Amino acid sequence: MALITDKKVVVLVGGVGGAKLALGLQQTIAPENLTIIVNTADDFWHYGLRICPDIDTVLYTLSGRVNPQFGWGVADDSTITLDSLRTLGEDPWFTLGDKDMATHLLRTHMLRQGHTLTEIVAHLATQMNIQPNILPMTDAEVATVVNTVEYGKLDFQEYFVKHRWQPTLKDLSFEGIENAMLSTQAQAALADADMILFGPSNPWLSIAPILAVNGMRSALLARPVPRVAVTPIIAGKAIKGPAAKIMGELGYEVSAQTVADYYGDMINGFVYDQRDTPLKSHGLKTVAFDTMMKTSEDKRRLTNNILAWLDKLEAI
Amino acid sequence: MALITDKKVVVLVGGVGGAKLALGLQQTIAPENLTIIVNTADDFWHYGLRICPDIDTVLYTLSGRVNPQFGWGVADDSTITLDSLRTLGEDPWFTLGDKDMATHLLRTHMLRQGHTLTEIVAHLATQMNIQPNILPMTDAEVATVVNTVEYGKLDFQEYFVKHRWQPTLKDLSFEGIENAMLSTQAQAALADADMILFGPSNPWLSIAPILAVNGMRSALLARPVPRVAVTPIIAGKAIKGPAAKIMGELGYEVSAQTVADYYGDMINGFVYDQRDTPLKSHGLKTVAFDTMMKTSEDKRRLTNNILAWLDKLEAI
Numbered sequence: 001m002a003l004i005t006d007k008k009v010v011v012l013v014g015g016v017g018g019a020k021l022a023l024g025l026q027q028t029i030a031p032e033n034l035t036i037i038v039n040t041a042d043d044f045w046h047y048g049l050r051i052c053p054d055i056d057t058v059l060y061t062l063s064g065r066v067n068p069q070f071g072w073g074v075a076d077d078s079t080i081t082l083d084s085l086r087t088l089g090e091d092p093w094f095t096l097g098d099k100d101m102a103t104h105l106l107r108t109h110m111l112r113q114g115h116t117l118t119e120i121v122a123h124l125a126t127q128m129n130i131q132p133n134i135l136p137m138t139d140a141e142v143a144t145v146v147n148t149v150e151y152g153k154l155d156f157q158e159y160f161v162k163h164r165w166q167p168t169l170k171d172l173s174f175e176g177i178e179n180a181m182l183s184t185q186a187q188a189a190l191a192d193a194d195m196i197l198f199g200p201s202n203p204w205l206s207i208a209p210i211l212a213v214n215g216m217r218s219a220l221l222a223r224p225v226p227r228v229a230v231t232p233i234i235a236g237k238a239i240k241g242p243a244a245k246i247m248g249e250l251g252y253e254v255s256a257q258t259v260a261d262y263y264g265d266m267i268n269g270f271v272y273d274q275r276d277t278p279l280k281s282h283g284l285k286t287v288a289f290d291t292m293m294k295t296s297e298d299k300r301r302l303t304n305n306i307l308a309w310l311d312k313l314e315a316i
Numbered sequence: 317m318a319l320i321t322d323k324k325v326v327v328l329v330g331g332v333g334g335a336k337l338a339l340g341l342q343q344t345i346a347p348e349n350l351t352i353i354v355n356t357a358d359d360f361w362h363y364g365l366r367i368c369p370d371i372d373t374v375l376y377t378l379s380g381r382v383n384p385q386f387g388w389g390v391a392d393d394s395t396i397t398l399d400s401l402r403t404l405g406e407d408p409w410f411t412l413g414d415k416d417m418a419t420h421l422l423r424t425h426m427l428r429q430g431h432t433l434t435e436i437v438a439h440l441a442t443q444m445n446i447q448p449n450i451l452p453m454t455d456a457e458v459a460t461v462v463n464t465v466e467y468g469k470l471d472f473q474e475y476f477v478k479h480r481w482q483p484t485l486k487d488l489s490f491e492g493i494e495n496a497m498l499s500t501q502a503q504a505a506l507a508d509a510d511m512i513l514f515g516p517s518n519p520w521l522s523i524a525p526i527l528a529v530n531g532m533r534s535a536l537l538a539r540p541v542p543r544v545a546v547t548p549i550i551a552g553k554a555i556k557g558p559a560a561k562i563m564g565e566l567g568y569e570v571s572a573q574t575v576a577d578y579y580g581d582m583i584n585g586f587v588y589d590q591r592d593t594p595l596k597s598h599g600l601k602t603v604a605f606d607t608m609m610k611t612s613e614d615k616r617r618l619t620n621n622i623l624a625w626l627d628k629l630e631a632i
Contacts, residue, residue: 108364
């Protein structure tokens with residue numbers, strides 16, 4: 001199968017699931033043609049450091065540094081500093097590995113020097129020998145706040161890590177989103193894209209904040225190209241994380257269909273899993289593949305399938 | 317020898333040398349009667365973290381955590397984060413151990429939360445099971461700037477660590493000192509002190525900034541008690557670090573006499589080394605002891621000697 005790899009692809013991603021698709025794309029597409037726009041609404045300040053969990057997951061995944069067991073963090077990392085914090089009476093619920101720590105120190109240092117997050121991510125990617133273009137969704141600070149039945153409002157990492165996404169979600173808000181502008185780099189990448197993918201990330205926690213950045217929706221709608229979401233739901237279950245749980249708590253049916261409907265006119269195509277029943281398309285182009293990505297080969301195969309399908313779609 | 321250990325002692329210190337005397341005092345005096353006021357003009361921001369080298373040296377020394385080989389840093393520490401920073405293209409010339417890092421993270425976190433450095437040091441000391449009262453010289457940010465012949469103005473740690481105090485010193489300034497107030501805690505400790513010691517720290521780099529804090533000189537002069545400096549110079553040489561080199565560069569004779577003269581009316585007593593010739597006292601009470609502190613026993617012996625002498629002085 002000869003892929004047309006000179007097409008410019010932009011993919012919107014959150015953490016682990018999106019990073020896997022990005023890795024598949026990195027292995028398939030010429031690096032200069034691949035742009036990965038990453039959710040930053042999970043970012044937070046922790047012990048004086050700026051932590052960007054989704055960006056780091058993408059950086060570590062694409063550079064081959066990622067801990068293969070978790071899908072996040074650095075492989076073979078230790079927690080000497082974290083253990084020392086415990087001896088100082090702290091209860092550091094968010095894991096900061098000692099190797100991982102270097103990323104946070106350098107990022108915080110560069111932020112304090114006045115660099116934008118876009119510049120910092122580009123620098124980190126270069127230092128990690130990553131060739132595709134990784135962009136934060138915005139340079140502004142945005143913070144997901146999770147309103148829960150049990151605890152009221154929680155900062156995202158408190159909800160996600162400290163409480164292991166067990167509290168019942170009432171609603172979500174993205175603090176600071178009103179000041180978050182799409183960066184010129186992200187605008188340019190979208191304006192130039194031949195295909196736009198929505199990674200199999202959590203629609204409400206990872207993709208929604210990206211779509212909520214000022215200028216994002218109009219930049220997407222302005223592109224008469226395939227804008228295709230990859231399902232994070234297979235046979236009524238989330239591949240990973242709280243997507244299914246959240247859908248239920250928000251009153252939705254837990255299905256790929258719900259995700260497709262949620263994205264609405266932002267997308268014009270949808271990749272669902274072959275284990276699922278066909279979607280009611282409502283004018284969407286849809287296709288079923290095996291969307292599980294456990295091995296490197298899975299990632300490559302899914303990416304190849306999607307690109308071949310999009311290529312065929314475009315030719316129609 | 318029965319020591320009167322119910323006397324309240326305040327000691328002014330910089331880093332390694334002062335910490336050694338503080339350790340000797342900790343082993344001799346009831347903890348509630350010992351206050352250690354520490355230089356903070358060496359403090360700096362590094363990779364987004366607030367680093368307080370002298371305070372940490374005192375904390376690590378008094379808690380038994382200190383690296384015995386260097387006299388600073390934590391024993392048996394590693395540099396995994398620092399090594400990872402190097403893989404990200406950085407050249408981190410200031411050593412940050414992985415255990416040590418926890419102190420910087422917690423301090424930075426508490427500063428960002430709005431705590432004063434005095435509160436933070438008290439918290440760290442408590443967590444490290446240190447009983448004497450450790451106080452930063454001020455809660456304000458002060459930064460020693462070293463004007464050098466070779467490089468012009470250098471930040472202190474650049475001069476001291478990066479350039480290993482080899483550049484030739486022209487003059488020194490303490491940026492921010494005009495806004496640095498003596499804390500109420502330091503004021504109270506001084507107002508209540510029965511004896512005030514100046515540690516064998518670098519007079520120009522460590523003790524001078526403490527004396528330059530607003531309110532410090534008048535608080536000292538107001539106390540009609542022994543105010544006694546311990547020499548950092550033995551037989552024309554510094555025990556450690558650049559004290560002798562700096563004295564030469566500033567045009568002084570390298571001697572205990574110069575140190576005594578430099579402190580002027582801030583002190584009324586001076587402990588010089590028994591290897592040296594007696595001081596011209598100019599009204600100062602002087603005494604010669606073996607002031608080298610290599611072993612624990614050395615520290616205890618010197619402390620005992622000083623306290624016994626002061627006790628006798630007071631009785632006169």
